[in-house]
Amino acid sequence: MRLIIIIATLLFATASHAQSYKELVSNGTRNLEKGDTEAAIKNYNEAIDKEPENRHNEYVYANLAAAYQKNGNAKKAEEMYTKALSLNPSSTKLLQQRGNLYLDTDKKEKALADYDKILEKEPYNEETLYYRAYIFAQEKEYEKAYTDYYKILTANPDNNKARFALALLYNKNKKNEEALLLIDNLIDKSPHTPEYYLAGSEIEKENNRDELALVFLDEGIKKCKNNNQLYLSKAELLIKMKKKNEAKNTLDELRRTGYYSAQMNALYKKCR
Numbered sequence: 631m632r633l634i635i636i637i638a639t640l641l642f643a644t645a646s647h648a649q650s651y652k653e654l655v656s657n658g659t660r661n662l663e664k665g666d667t668e669a670a671i672k673n674y675n676e677a678i679d680k681e682p683e684n685r686h687n688e689y690v691y692a693n694l695a696a697a698y699q700k701n702g703n704a705k706k707a708e709e710m711y712t713k714a715l716s717l718n719p720s721s722t723k724l725l726q727q728r729g730n731l732y733l734d735t736d737k738k739e740k741a742l743a744d745y746d747k748i749l750e751k752e753p754y755n756e757e758t759l760y761y762r763a764y765i766f767a768q769e770k771e772y773e774k775a776y777t778d779y780y781k782i783l784t785a786n787p788d789n790n791k792a793r794f795a796l797a798l799l800y801n802k803n804k805k806n807e808e809a810l811l812l813i814d815n816l817i818d819k820s821p822h823t824p825e826y827y828l829a830g831s832e833i834e835k836e837n838n839r840d841e842l843a844l845v846f847l848d849e850g851i852k853k854c855k856n857n858n859q860l861y862l863s864k865a866e867l868l869i870k871m872k873k874k875n876e877a878k879n880t881l882d883e884l885r886r887t888g889y890y891s892a893q894m895n896a897l898y899k900k901c902r
Contacts (some may be wrong), residue, residue, distance in 0.1 A: 653734070671786075687719045694706075696727075725747055733765065754781060797812035806837055827846045827860060828847075844867055851874050861884040874901045881898055
């Protein structure tokens with residue numbers, strides 16, 4: 631008899647503390663934000679089970695997809711984005727998120743299909759154009775990639791990310807001078823970005839113009855304080871140019887900042 635009473639009490643307690651759809655969704659979002667993806671997935675699935683026809687499930691499925699993606703479960707993430715899109719097929723945000731997932735999992739054709747749908751409605755969507763251009767470049771469809779980068783820069787000339795990607799694409803396609811013009815332009819606009827100096831140096835090295843490559847690195851070291859890679863690249867280049875003493879001095883300068891790495895140690899050995 632006592633066992634029956636305990637069971638009945640437990641059932642009553644569970645029922646009285648049952649969470650509402652809204653509470654489950656809120657808890658799921660809270661857990662997702664703090665990185666507890668397993669708890670978030672549990673909360674969101676319980677919310678959907680409770681109210682499978684709720685009009686807000688589009689957002690729940692999208693958040694579930696994000697949770698699964700953080701968990702490394704790309705297959706379930708894709709499934710959730712697809713369910714969210716079944717509730718709102720015209721959502722450019724959902725198409726972008728699913729397209730990016732496809733891109734991350736090397737499903738380029740599916741990613742392109744989602745990006746194309748977005749660009750039919752928003753032909754100058756910068757994020758979508760950027761990722762589509764990236765795919766075109768990977769597939770060596772350079773003219774299509776150029777077109778997308780030009781569209782971005784037509785709509786927003788200050789999009790340095792697209793300008794830099796275009797410079798790298800020019801270089802990849804053996805249009806070195808065009809690439810360097812864009813790199814110089816980027817440095818003028820944003821002189822404290824080390825990646826621009828490193829890229830300019832690499833382009834000059836590829837063209838066997840080591841002295842000009844060194845100019846980029848020296849300028850970068852002046853403008854970008856405490857960037858380790860600029861020092862390492864300079865030392866490596868000086869070793870290639872058979873200027874071992876100057877390379878060692880560069881490494882010593884970097885070491886005085888407190889930095890040390892396996893790459894640095896290997897470069898020191900080459901200075902002997």
